[in-house]
Amino acid sequence: MTHDHPSAALATFAAELRFEDIPAPVLRRTEDLLLDWIGSALAGKSGRPVRTIEWYARQMGPQEGACEVLVSRRGTSPMFAAMVNAASSHFAEQDDVHNGSVFHPAAVVFPVVLAIAQSIGASGKDLLSATVAGYEVGIRVGEFLGRSHYRIFHTTGTAGTVAAAAAAGHLLKLSPERMLHAFGSAGTQAAGLWEFLRDAADSKQLHTAKAAADGLMSAYLANEGFTGARHILEGPQGMAAGMSSDADPAKLTDRLGERWALAETSFKFHSSCRHTHPAADALLKVVTEQKLRPEEIARVVTHVHQGAIDVLGPVVNPQTVHQAKFSMGTVLGLIAQFGTAGLKEFEGSYNDGRVAQFRGKVEMVLDDEVNTAYPARWIGKVTVETVDGRTFSGRVDEPKGDPGNTLSRDELEQKALRLAQFGDAASEAEMLALFPRIWNIAELPVVGKLLG
Amino acid sequence: MTHDHPSAALATFAAELRFEDIPAPVLRRTEDLLLDWIGSALAGKSGRPVRTIEWYARQMGPQEGACEVLVSRRGTSPMFAAMVNAASSHFAEQDDVHNGSVFHPAAVVFPVVLAIAQSIGASGKDLLSATVAGYEVGIRVGEFLGRSHYRIFHTTGTAGTVAAAAAAGHLLKLSPERMLHAFGSAGTQAAGLWEFLRDAADSKQLHTAKAAADGLMSAYLANEGFTGARHILEGPQGMAAGMSSDADPAKLTDRLGERWALAETSFKFHSSCRHTHPAADALLKVVTEQKLRPEEIARVVTHVHQGAIDVLGPVVNPQTVHQAKFSMGTVLGLIAQFGTAGLKEFEGSYNDGRVAQFRGKVEMVLDDEVNTAYPARWIGKVTVETVDGRTFSGRVDEPKGDPGNTLSRDELEQKALRLAQFGDAASEAEMLALFPRIWNIAELPVVGKLLG
Structure with a gap:
């Protein structure tokens, strides 16, 4: 059925992935990535572009809600929590990266799964499996779009929108059919150009913010029956047709369920590109x-x-x-x-x-x-x-933080403490209380708020 | 200064355009287009994709606000009013079109200017000049991106995001510098792929909704100092570099202030091919x-x-x-x-x-x-x-609705009445009360609500 339809094969995988199918080391790495993300999201508090996007969320969104904005401790709707948390995640340039796809998955996946989990009262297991769905999809889409894409487009913005939709759709328990529609809506919103680098402009925060918010929107719309293109990734007027000259559809379905691309993700050690x-x-x-x-x-x-x-x-x-x-x-x-x-x-x-x-x-x-x-x-x-x-x-041969030269949980905690302190966004006591909750998140029946 | 910098020349034009500089026939045509847009926005009420986006706006946005959602009569924030009104504008396929750019300006410009005008209490004159800024910018960006762009990308989604930013930025009275930043943020969000046509999917409503909302966001962010790429249109990693192979930068600045592209826009008369x-x-x-x-x-x-x-x-x-x-x-x-x-x-x-x-x-x-x-x-x-x-x-010699054979105000009123009735979105009495307000909008010190 999905042999000639890679978008559908990938959407089906994202919809049908079960917690029980994910190997334990992959789940432990997912927890590592979660803590690493929280540190990055907190570190962004000091960023002017982050504060501006947070201001925008206050102007346009609801003044309260179940979803936590980490840098302001406000509650709001899932869309705006995802938007602001994603904006702050990438600011300090300390968030994770997948080498093969040149894609920063945490910045666009975790803001979405946290916001939706808090909104619907999801469990830690659901949060973890939704995260894995988002990483596996986004990394493969990034690999698929290839190097020609990355020369002009910020893959974290483009592939990131589809990753966010996959993670959101998994948490909303979309059927494979509706997940495919979510991909369609996400892919047709996917954007992000490198042109801003030349001027050191603020667009990087906008790209992650929008990838998260737009992917989330795609999943919510699909959950209500809104349809999207069925071949948004590989179709003749889809993402690759418009934004890549070396796309390889085989990469979209590369060893789904066998290769765990999430575990290939690197932690950042230096604070630079x-x-x-x-x-x-x-x-x-x-x-x-x-x-x-x-x-x-x-x-x-x-x-x-x-x-x-x-x-x-x-x-x-x-x-x-x-x-x-x-x-x-x-x-x-x-x-x-x-x-x-x-x-x-x-x-x-x-x-x-x-x-x-x-x-x-x-x-x-x-x-x-x-x-x-x-x-x-x-x-x-x-x-x-x-x-x-x-x-x-x-x-x-492998930079510090890469899978073969990874950070220990102690190193991850130390890094998270430094990042929280840098952002002045959480106290040491709060962080120390948080660590065991993250390492045991799979046992939480309801994820709830991360901080006070 | 801006000779070698078309993005800046266009942004400066959009920022500095004064109501007094716009010829009276262009202003009258702008009023014509405004009424024509209202009809289209009302006609979309019956559309399932429109209702779904309106549902999403209720989930994620504030439950009240100064900005009118035409199909639901709810008030909300500028972003969500623009989003929903833009979604409904293009549904009946009766909204205006500019032939040379293959761009539907009304669907992405008016939702933005109406929402912001209602939010900040802008005058009718400000609304009209912001509209002209949006049309002039969007049409030129569409012409610039060319036929190669249109083969894959839905120009109303892509150029439309920049048009929306120009209109919003004008109403927010951005400086030329900040308008250029708004263009940068808009261009890096610009998206919309034709792939959905193959499946008759709902993406067309998503494209107009997002172009309006994202352009509006770009202008609000720029107003707070958020920066964007300075050459987002013509730069080596900008929109044309990523999404066109026949872009012509000269079209971006074609006779700015002399040629009024808005007046070249056609009304749709028959509902057929x-x-x-x-x-x-x-x-x-x-x-x-x-x-x-x-x-x-x-x-x-x-x-x-x-x-x-x-x-x-x-x-x-x-x-x-x-x-x-x-x-x-x-x-x-x-x-x-x-x-x-x-x-x-x-x-x-x-x-x-x-x-x-x-x-x-x-x-x-x-x-x-x-x-x-x-x-x-x-x-x-x-x-x-x-x-x-x-x-x-x-x-x-020229089909009804084209500039040389345009619709009379009586014909525009009749069309708007038919569209409002089709959408069951406004009564005849409401529409009859609305007409003189539109024809005299330049005299209104505050635009306010259009309906009830």
């Missing part, structure tokens, strides 16, 4: 092993994939913290200076004289091996030349 | 002038362009209202019987015995003059033979 991480880890390895101080370094050549050049290349002279996160030179300058490129380092030092000076020493060069391995593997390779004429090569 | 309109108008001319009853007519030869034969030729025995709109014989039968081929006539009588009988009297013949003039001019030519042996020729 993920495209900078492999080189940052490789440089960190060199400066640690060689005990190099920044002033001893004359030049750093980063050997990168084309996507890194496309996304980071335009950022030559960052004027804001956000832009600095897309500046390879700045990230490597912070690594060389502080040994880490966290939120605190960006806020305090992204444009320090020493960091700015280091920036000029860094260049990006397209590397065949790295480019070919990408996006399945994000290899980091740097060549470091010292002022006294020595040359060192650094290499990491 | 546009290929039937020239012949329908020509027949109407003959039967009106000669006072012919249908039973007096023995034969009608329509002299048409090849496109009409291609599209309408296969429809010989229509089985649904939708098919009947593509049947030349049915359309001419309704014209002969009722003097009009409107929603009511199609719904009630498309397969009446008398209409079906007339269908057999109609044939299409390829005409050199008509075929050569097409598509620049849509000439209508018919030859009518009566049962008593007389022969009459009818001819129109």
Whole structure:
């Protein structure tokens, strides 16, 4: 039935996925991702674009409701809670990423499942299985749309809308038929252009906010019988036809129920654009092993994939913290200076004289091996030349936070504490009380509020 | 400054347009379009997709507010009023169209200006100039995106989001700088794929609803300082880069302030396929002038362009209202019987015995003059033979509703009455009370509610 109809096969999987079918390690990883997301959502409290979207939600939405806006502690309707929580999730650039699809699933999936769970009184198990449905769908849609899509479109905005619809539809218990309609409505709303990067504009928060809200809307509409295109992903006037030149429909249904793409998702360790991480880890390895101080370094050549050049290349002279996160030179300058490129380092030092000076020493060069391995593997390779004429090569095959080099629950708790503190959005006591609830969420009959 | 920056030139025009700069005939046409839009928005009340979106607005939005939802008479916030009114505007397919951009401006511009005007207490003059800003921007963006865009994307959804932002931004009195940011946020949300047509799915209502709501959001965010890409239309990762292969940036700034694209917009007169309109108008001319009853007519030869034969030729025995709109014989039968081929006539009588009988009297013949003039001019030519042996020729050089053969205010009122009655959404008394308010809207210090 669905052999020639990948949209339907994927929708059917998302609708019919059962908690019992999900392997325990995948469920534990889902809990890890949930806590990691909460930290990111709290960290966004300080963001002006986040506050503006929260203001908009107050102007246009209801003044109360069962759904928690994490950065303001207000209650509102599912749509606006999902919108604001998604806006804040991606602000600190500390949320998770799936390498193969270059997609940030947490930022668009968790805001939706949390809001709907709080609205309908769903259980922890339902929240977890809906999350898995959202990740599995969104990652495959991102992989399907391919590299040509990502050159112009922000996959987290586009594939993210379908992911959000899948997660929302699962929690609303849509039939496979209605899930397919939800996909249709989501795909025809999917949007998000990289053009904003050139101006360091606020669109990234808008993209996640809208992907979550629009995906949620698609599922609610489908639940009431609203219909959508049945081939929105692969059809002749669908998403790929309009927004990709290298789409591969086979990726939409790649080992559904056998391959758990959620477990391939990486945690972010550095606070910068993920495209900078492999080189940052490789440089960190060199400066640690060689005990190099920044002033001893004359030049750093980063050997990168084309996507890194496309996304980071335009950022030559960052004027804001956000832009600095897309500046390879700045990230490597912070690594060389502080040994880490966290939120605190960006806020305090992204444009320090020493960091700015280091920036000029860094260049990006397209590397065949790295480019070919990408996006399945994000290899980091740097060549470091010292002022006294020595040359060192650094290499990491898997950046910190990737599945083979993942964060422990202790590391995840420490990261969440730092993020909550950075956003001034939750106290340490609140976070410490939250941790065991997350690790045991599968036992909760009703998810309820996360914070006070 | 803006010579090499068409997005900025267009945004500056939209921000700085003054009521006093708009020629009086353009303002009068804007009032015509406003009334025509109200009729269409009311006609959508009966639509299931419209009711579902209205349901969603009640679930997610506030239960009261200053902004009128025309089909339900509820008050809500600007975003949800714009969303629902835009959903209903395009349902009956009787709303206006700009031929060159293949864009339906009313459906996405008026819902936004009405909602914001009601929210902030704007004057009629402000509403009119905001409308003109929205039309001028949206039509130029549609022309800019070109035919390649329209093959996959529903221009009313995509260009419509920017049009809505321009109209909203004008009413909110954004500076040129902030208007440009509103364009950036709108363009990065712009979406809408034709894939739904294949399944006759409900997405058309979603596209107009979302274009209006998302454009409105963009302007409100910009008013609070939220930034967007400065070259969202023409930039290397902007709308055209992602969604067009034949975009022409010169069209974005084509004779701004001199050419009034709004006045090029066509009203829809008959409720049928546009290929039937020239012949329908020509027949109407003959039967009106000669006072012919249908039973007096023995034969009608329509002299048409090849496109009409291609599209309408296969429809010989229509089985649904939708098919009947593509049947030349049915359309001419309704014209002969009722003097009009409107929603009511199609719904009630498309397969009446008398209409079906007339269908057999109609044939299409390829005409050199008509075929050569097409598509620049849509000439209508018919030859009518009566049962008593007389022969009459009818001819129109521009179909009814096009700018050179536009609808009179009396005809617009009659159309609006029919649409309101079709939707069972406003009484005749309400509509009659509304007409003089629309024709004098420029004198209103505060627009206020349109109905009860």
